[in-house]
Amino acid sequence: MANQIVLLATIIAMTCSLVIAFEPSPLQDFCIADTTSSVIRVNGLPCLDSKLAQAEHFSFGGLHIPGNTSNPLGITVTPVNVAQIPGLNTLGISLARIDYAPGGVTPPHTHPRATEILTVVKGKLYVGFVTSNPENKLISKIIKKGDVFVFPVGLVHFQKNLGSGTAISQSSLSSQNPGxxxxxxxxxxxxxxxxxxxxxxxxxxxxxxxxxxxxxx
Structure with missing residues (x-):
């Protein structure tokens, strides 16, 4: 009996840890970020009065604009998170466009609060991530236009443009502010x-x- 209680407690603890590892579900239709408020919140930003909601709080018009890749890495990231769309606040999702010059590299990095799913819009990319200790296994692949690749939350990952021309990818991330x-x-x-x-x-x-x-x- 004692062993069964210990097993049940372990399962409950594991389940709870999985639940709290991701952003909580919102308790209202939306919570437009009030960027003028000085109130500090643990999760997300303070909410603007919902009666003041406008279409502009839920839209962004710049994702079609090519990024400037004239830098040492040869890439530019155009984020679309709660800073660009206040209506994303508490909704647990964001986007990013990445432009790559020939040979451009998104250096090894992590998103501590989000899983990323990347779609190639143009060109050919070499992408990959590394699993955690002790295996440290590299999972990598060459992907082209229309292909999709997933980078699990918190794992180190990268992208490189293998083509002779520019490349473009678009990523969806499971956090309003993935970091x-x-x-x-x-x-x-x-x-x-x-x-x-x-x-x-x-x-x-x-x-x-x-x-x-x-x-x-």
Whole structure:
């Protein structure tokens, strides 16, 4: 009997942890983000009075505009989250357009609050993600126009344009504000810097290499 109680408690705990790992379901039709409010909320932004709702709170008109890829990475991300569409507040979804120059790379990064499903609109991409410890397995594929690929929540992933021309993809993310943690920026570019002693030990390289990498960020 005691073992059955322990098993039941374990199952309940696991179920609850899965439920709270994602954004909660809204308790109203919508909650337009009130960006002028100074009230701090744990989840989402304060709600504008629903009587003030307008179509503009639920639309965005810039996703057709090509992004400027004249940068070292050769990519530009056009986000469509709660900052662009206040009506997304509490609804748990967002979009992003990514433009790639030839050879452009979206560097390894994670979205701590969202699973991403990417659709190739134009061109050919090499995409992939890495599973968590201890396997650290690379799951990757070359995808082309009309193909779809999924990046599970929190896992490190990347994209690269393999074509000789520009490429475009569009992503849907399971959060109104998925967040982005770019691995290189986080490790080599925080303010203040992570100690080069720590990084040299972690990467098993000389401190001079760490200093060179930190200088890039």
């Amino acid at each position: 982005v943690i770019t691995i290189a920026n986080s490790v080599f570019g925080p303010n203040p810097s992570i100690s080069d002693d720590v990084l040299a030990k972690a990467f098993q390289v000389d401190k001079s290499i760490i200093s060179t990498l930190q200088a890039q960020f």
